[in-house]
Amino acid sequence: MRIMLDIGHPKDVNVFKNVILSLQEMGHTVKIFVRAKESTKRMLDDAGFEYEVCPYYKSMAGKAFGILANDLRLYMIARKFKPDVFVSPGSPYSAHVSSLMRKPHLAFSDTEIAGLVTMLTLPFTDKIYTSTSFYLDLGPKQERFKGYYELAYLHPKYFKPNKSVLDKYGLEEGYILLRLSALSSHHDLHASGFDFETEDELRDYISSLEKYGRVIISSEKLDWDTIKEYQLDLDPDDLHDIINYASICLSEGATMASEAAVLGIPSIYVSNTERGYLNELETEYDLVYNIPDRGEALEKTISFLQNKNTKDEWQSKKVVMLNHNIDVCNFIIDRIINIDKRGL
Structure with missing residues (x-):
């Protein structure tokens, strides 16, 4: 399976790091698309991951302009990569491009107050996965799980403190x-x-x-x-x-x-x-x-x-x-690799 992963925040690197490693060990190919935020790029570099960069806009006006610019950038990359599925923490860019390419988009979101991003993303998303703690009802596309995204990297199974x-x-x-x-x-x-x-x-x-x-x-x-x-x-x-x-x-x-x-x-x-x-x-x-x-x-x-x-x-x-709570890392992997079985 060819997976297009769109991330923007340092936390996204943490959430998906073990997911990426597991998917690669299983023989899947993951292409990472990331906002040019220094801390995020540094974390990807430290993890040894290759990635494609798009601009990171700090101002609200810049972020608005960035929707079109980053949509185009991702579309050009995705056309060459030919993904089977788009995955993100709830990115409008991957949602829009996945719709253009008629490929499924899976969103793994945890921020209720990101109202504008949700409005720009949800209509083009096939499935959005949220914790049972998520206090918004996003309709039939939403599936809840018992856990927190922090457990994808801080559960004792994955995190061993180094004194x-x-x-x-x-x-x-x-x-x-x-x-x-x-x-x-x-x-x-x-x-x-x-x-x-x-x-x-x-x-x-x-x-x-x-x-x-x-x-x-x-x-x-x-x-x-x-x-x-x-x-x-x-x-x-x-x-x-x-x-x-x-x-x-x-x-x-x-x-x-x-x-x-x-x-x-x-x-x-x-x-x-x-x-x-x-x-x-x-x-x-x-x-x-x-x-x-x-x-x-x-x-x-x-x-x-x-x-x-x-x-x-x-x-x-x-x-x-x-x-x-569940093993959130395994949950994310299961939803990605078994997407065909879910009829998306």
């Missing part, structure tokens, strides 16, 4: 991880997070946390010296090990908040936006807290850091969560 990364970055286990997001994706149009208006506000926040341990920052923004001071020059391959050995993660990015949660690390998502998987990880497993106010998030963080049993409690809750 040597602590020495690599001069760290000791139990630091406080603060994630700052650029909030520049299409679905972040009205999103807010920590909303530090001045560098002094950020520094005061860090000072409150430092009473309970070392603070390190993971940030998409480097506009303040304070961020540079606390930021690690991090190899993307080490990110999940860094999350795994934190005492807690405060994040205005949904991806890192959910990654920490499925690793059994206390996680607080500081944002005014919702994700179904984060809601379920809170209400069903108590692994993450969705708190839009940074002051309230700070109070909750301190309460966890003062509790000596927090780490053991979260690891126990992680085991319950893992026992309740």
Whole structure:
């Protein structure tokens, strides 16, 4: 089978990495089409994957123009590759081109607030797969599964923590991880997070946390010296090990908040936006807290850091969560390779 995989976000590389490797071992051919985002390309390079690049547009106007430009770019590549199926996390480009080429498109999506992208994608998609936690009903094309996309790469079957990364970055286990997001994706149009208006506000926040341990920052923004001071020059391959050995993660990015949660690390998502998987990880497993106010998030963080049993409690809750969910990687592979049996 010839599979055209369209990805754009670093998380997509993580979700599909084991899928690609398994498909290749089974004799299938996978062609990757990726947005020219440096972190995403670097992750693909580190994994040893070849790929075709299309432009990455940061502004909303650029993203609108990019639909036509990237549709054309993908169409030219796909005509030469001749795929049997298009696969994406919910990309309008592959949905449009698959329709033009009269080939099936499978979308594996987890972001409810990506309304515009869903509107541009769903009419041209044959099937869209979402977690049971996904709070939108997308109609007859939607199929739900019990699991989270983070488990495609962070389930213990696939992720083995490497404690040597602590020495690599001069760290000791139990630091406080603060994630700052650029909030520049299409679905972040009205999103807010920590909303530090001045560098002094950020520094005061860090000072409150430092009473309970070392603070390190993971940030998409480097506009303040304070961020540079606390930021690690991090190899993307080490990110999940860094999350795994934190005492807690405060994040205005949904991806890192959910990654920490499925690793059994206390996680607080500081944002005014919702994700179904984060809601379920809170209400069903108590692994993450969705708190839009940074002051309230700070109070909750301190309460966890003062509790000596927090780490053991979260690891126990992680085991319950893992026992309740499927092998998501195998699910994705099954839906791709058995597409003919499903009559798509």
